[in-house]
Amino acid sequence: MNLFDYVRPASVAEAVAAGSQPGAAYLAAGTNLLDLMKGGALRPGRLVDVTRLPGLDRIETLADGGMRIGAMVRNADLARDPAFAAAYPAVAEALLSGASPQLRNAATVGGNLMQHTRCAYFHDAASACNRRDPGAGCDARGGENRNHAVLGWSDACIATHPSDFCVPLVALDAVVEIEGPDGRRDVALEDFHRLPGTTPERETVLRAGELITALRLPPEAGGFRTHARYLKLRERTSFAFAIVSAAAMLRIEGGTIQSARLALGGVAAKPWRAKAAEELLIGAAPTVESFATAAEAALTEAMPSGDNAYKIELAKRVLKCALLLAADGTPRRMPALPASVFNFDTGCHSHA
Amino acid sequence: MPLSISLVVNGVRKDVVLEDPRVTLLDLLRERVGLTGTKKGCDRGQCGACTVLVDGRRINACLALAVSLDGADVLTIEGLAKGGQLDPVQAAFIAHDGFQCGFCTPGQIMSAVGLIREGEAGDDPERIREGMSGNLCRCGAYVGIIEAVRDARKQLAISANEDRRVA
Ligand SMILES: Cc1cc2nc3c(=O)[nH]c(=O)nc-3n(C[C@H](O)[C@H](O)[C@H](O)COP(=O)(O)OP(=O)(O)OC[C@H]3O[C@@H](n4cnc5c(N)ncnc54)[C@H](O)[C@@H]3O)c2cc1C
Ligand code: SF4
Ligand code: FES
Ligand code: FES
Numbered sequence: 001m002n003l004f005d006y007v008r009p010a011s012v013a014e015a016v017a018a019g020s021q022p023g024a025a026y027l028a029a030g031t032n033l034l035d036l037m038k039g040g041a042l043r044p045g046r047l048v049d050v051t052r053l054p055g056l057d058r059i060e061t062l063a064d065g066g067m068r069i070g071a072m073v074r075n076a077d078l079a080r081d082p083a084f085a086a087a088y089p090a091v092a093e094a095l096l097s098g099a100s101p102q103l104r105n106a107a108t109v110g111g112n113l114m115q116h117t118r119c120a121y122f123h124d125a126a127s128a129c130n131r132r133d134p135g136a137g138c139d140a141r142g143g144e145n146r147n148h149a150v151l152g153w154s155d156a157c158i159a160t161h162p163s164d165f166c167v168p169l170v171a172l173d174a175v176v177e178i179e180g181p182d183g184r185r186d187v188a189l190e191d192f193h194r195l196p197g198t199t200p201e202r203e204t205v206l207r208a209g210e211l212i213t214a215l216r217l218p219p220e221a222g223g224f225r226t227h228a229r230y231l232k233l234r235e236r237t238s239f240a241f242a243i244v245s246a247a248a249m250l251r252i253e254g255g256t257i258q259s260a261r262l263a264l265g266g267v268a269a270k271p272w273r274a275k276a277a278e279e280l281l282i283g284a285a286p287t288v289e290s291f292a293t294a295a296e297a298a299l300t301e302a303m304p305s306g307d308n309a310y311k312i313e314l315a316k317r318v319l320k321c322a323l324l325l326a327a328d329g330t331p332r333r334m335p336a337l338p339a340s341v342f343n344f345d346t347g348c349h350s351h352a
Numbered sequence: 353m354p355l356s357i358s359l360v361v362n363g364v365r366k367d368v369v370l371e372d373p374r375v376t377l378l379d380l381l382r383e384r385v386g387l388t389g390t391k392k393g394c395d396r397g398q399c400g401a402c403t404v405l406v407d408g409r410r411i412n413a414c415l416a417l418a419v420s421l422d423g424a425d426v427l428t429i430e431g432l433a434k435g436g437q438l439d440p441v442q443a444a445f446i447a448h449d450g451f452q453c454g455f456c457t458p459g460q461i462m463s464a465v466g467l468i469r470e471g472e473a474g475d476d477p478e479r480i481r482e483g484m485s486g487n488l489c490r491c492g493a494y495v496g497i498i499e500a501v502r503d504a505r506k507q508l509a510i511s512a513n514e515d516r517r518v519a
Contacts, residue, residue, distance in 0.1 A: 006355065006373035006419055031415045034376070035396050047373070049420050076409075080472075100486025101470070102463065103397055105409045106416065238485040336478040 001037045005046040011053065012179050012213060018048045020181050020209030026050050028072065029106035031099075032115040040125035041132055042116075051108075056213060059084060065219035068177075071110030071212045075165065076101065078109065088221060089330045090168040090228035090247050097232045097339035098164040100239050110212040113166060113176065113192070116203065117159035117269070118241055120144060130156045131200040145306030147243060150315070151299075152268040157200030158305035159269055161193055164339070166271040168230055168247035171261035172221035180210035189215075193270035200269070224249035224261060228330050231322040232265070232339040233314065242266040244315045245339070248322035250286065257281045257290075262298065262323075267315055274298035274319070286327040288320070295319040357422040361385055362431025370419060377421055378402045378413035381428060389429040389458045393488075400487030403459040403466070404428050410466025412486075429458035432465070440511070441465050444504035445497070452491035463487045464501045468508060475502055 009015040019026055023045030027033060036042040050056070056072040059081050067087065069078060078084055079095035099107065121127035121139040128137035140148055140158055148158040166189065174189040193204050206212075227250040234240035245265035251258040260281040262274040277298040284290040295316040302312040321341070335343040355370045361381070368384050378395070381387045381404070393401030395414045402413040405427040432439040441464050444450070451457040463484060473479040480501050481494070489497065 001374050003372055003374065006417075008420075027417065027420065029415075030417050030420065031397055031412070034415050034417060038396065047417075049417075051420060100397075100400065100412075101467065101483055102400060102403055102410050102412045102486045103415075105466075106411045238482055336476060337482055 001034075002040070002043040002045075004044055006049065007046065008049040008052065012056075012211065015048055015050055015053055016179055016181060016209050016211055018046070019211060021046060022208075024048055024209075026110075026211060028108040028111035029074075031103050031107050032111060036116060036123065039123055041123050050110075050211065062216075062219075065222060067217045069109055069215045069217075071108060071214055073109050074105060075099075075107045075109070075112060076104040079104070085334075087225055088168070088172065088217065088228070089225060089334075090230045090249055090326075091165065091172070093334065093338045094164040094168050094230040094232075094245075094247065096334065097230065097245075109165075109215055112163055113189075113212060113215070114204065114206075115161075115163055118162045119148070119159040122159060131159060131196070131203070134199070134201045141306065143306075146308050146310075147266070148305050148308055149268050150302040150304060150308060150311045151264075151272055152195040152270065153303075153305045154196045154198065154200070156198055157196035157269070159196070159200070160266050161268070161270050162241050162266070163271065164230070164232060164242060164245060164265060166193075167245055167263045167265035168228070168249070168261075169215070169217075170271040170273050171247050171249060171263035172224070173218050174221070175216040175218070176212055177214040177216060178206065178210050179213045180207060182207075184213075186216075189271070190273055196269050203269075223251055223259075226330055227252055227326045229322050229325040230339045231318055231325060231341065233318055233341065237340065237342060238337065244311055244318050246315070246319040246322040248319065248326040250281070250323070250326050252286055252327070255285060257284050257286055260294075262294070262319065264298065264315055264319065267302070267311065276300075277319075286323075288324065291320045291323040291327075292316075294323065355419050357419055359418075359421065359423070360425045361387065362426070362428060368418075373417065373419045375418045376414055377404070377406070377416040377418045377426070380418040381413060381426070387428050387430050390462075391455055391458055393456070393459075398488075399456070399459075400463055401456050401459040403462040403487065405462060405466055408469065410463050427462070427465075429462055432461070439465070440507040441468070441500070441504040444500040444507065448496045448500040448503060449493065450496040450500035451489075451493050456487060456489045456491075456493075460484070460487045460489065460497055464497075464504060467501065468505050473501075473505075475505065477502065 025044035056070040085092040232245040391401040393399035
């Protein structure tokens with residue numbers, strides 16, 4: 001790990017001033033940042049500790065019926081918050097399917113959004129990586145790339161964004177609240193993470209010194225609570241990143257789908273909203289046929305970026321399966337294995 | 353610039369001066385405070401051998417910067433037994449053979465203490481297994497570990513009831 005200066009500002013304004021200096025990085029729980037610094041992949045000259053900033057650890061219900069979650073709220077506390085879990089059960093399920101209980105007790109909302117790709121070449125300081133070192137090349141092309149992107153990738157970078165949390169959030173039109181040297185602004189989560197294009201080193205739209213202060217859910221996001229699921233395929237039962245995952249949320253009245261919210265994880269450099277597929281479902285019956293058609297539509301633009309064509313078919317099946325589970329209804333209690341295909345107690349259609 | 357921090361470790365206040373800030377809570381406990389019960393397995397958040405309770409919550413000490421936790425209350429495996437009497441979780445690991453080589457055991461036990469305090473797994477073996485998924489065991493002692501956690505939870509519930517009756 002490189003040597004760095006450590007500062008602990010007392011206010012958001014002080015944090016932004018300290019975080020705007022060249023080479024500075026914000027430190028939340030450090031579960032991603034310290035990991036990358038230990039391997040030498042990231043070498044910030046100054047860490048600005050934001051864990052004690054006042055007012056960033058609250059979960060509030062807003063007057064319009066939406067919710068605001070402070071950037072320092074811990075992942076486990078959010079998943080366990082009764083009002084939050086009742087309103088957005090697929091988000092709670094996604095949170096509980098991520099990492100381990102110890103990591104979720106530490107990891108923050110802001111850090112989860114900002115976590116870097118798990119591409120092994122990004123983590124290995126000795127490998128060529130355009131995302132870490134612009135212009136260096138990409139060792140994942142022609143390397144180990146079976147878990148890389150099938151949507152939105154470019155010749156410069158084929159990495160995926162690893163967050164589970166962000167997948168249902170993007171489907172629910174979550175908004176990121178940001179404070180920076182030029183004041184406050186809001187950015188839709190859908191526009192927050194960038195596709196790589198020719199500048200994969202710019203992972204998000206955050207400008208130098210900008211700090212995430214909160215995440216906001218609009219009032220409509222609470223309308224999907226009765227039919228909301230997250231499904232995550234992993235290489236082992238638990239404590240593993242997604243190969244592919246899907247969030248499916250439905251509003252069903254009189255046997256007809258009124259509206260649908262769909263997103264995929266593990267397929268692109270951002271949580272991938274599937275709007276075309278959502279539109280196909282409006283007015284349809286919640287049947288396996290309409291779900292298969294929607295899943296097909298969600299992946300029409302998909303292309304393998306290496307040894308990963310299997311992920312396209314897998315993503316379709318996971319999305320179809322998530323839709324079937326959502327149509328069955330949100331389980332009354334969180335499944336023993338959140339987001340897992342191995343939930344025998346919730347009657348999972350586990351043939352994905 | 354040296355940094356002075358102060359932690360309460362197993363009920364005892366520890367003032368430590370760090371020459372530079374690159375010290376994790378795990379290295380601080382093992383190298384500066386002399387408590388080597390907390391183990392370093394992967395040092396990257398992947399195995400759970402370094403699990404301790406910070407302000408009552410289980411976390412991975414290897415991915416926490418010590419200076420950021422200035423003022424925190426830390427409980428490690430060394431602080432669990434009281435007056436020569438094993439904690440019920442420790443006793444249950446022995447009774448159920450919840451280990452073989454023992455390297456993962458301090459982390460498993462601290463994780464189990466955290467899980468029981470979180471209170472969500474109940475007696476359901478599936479939920480306990482998932483609740484212990486942040487702790488790997490190379491010896492594969494999982495069957496005994498799950499039984500130990502179930503048993504310890506029952507013992508703790510019984511003694512909590514007895515305390516209430518006495519009070
Ligand atoms: C072994 C392991 C397994 C994991 N498995 C999963 C998984 O299955 N699913 C999953 O979703 N995640 C998983 N994770 C990732 C985990 O969720 C993240 O490490 C965590 O959410 C990061 O939060 P943090 O508070 O520790 O962030 P930090 O590590 O402190 O920061 C991460 C990044 O965000 C920046 N940052 C932090 N806060 C802010 C802010 N408020 N504003 C602007 N920038 C900020 C930091 O500068 C840094 O670049 C896993 C991690 C590990 C180590
Ligand atoms: S895929 Fe992206 S992150 Fe991975 S090595 Fe290539 S440029 Fe780097
Ligand atoms: S040593 Fe901390 S998780 Fe492995
Ligand atoms: S007892 Fe040997 S690693 Fe668990």
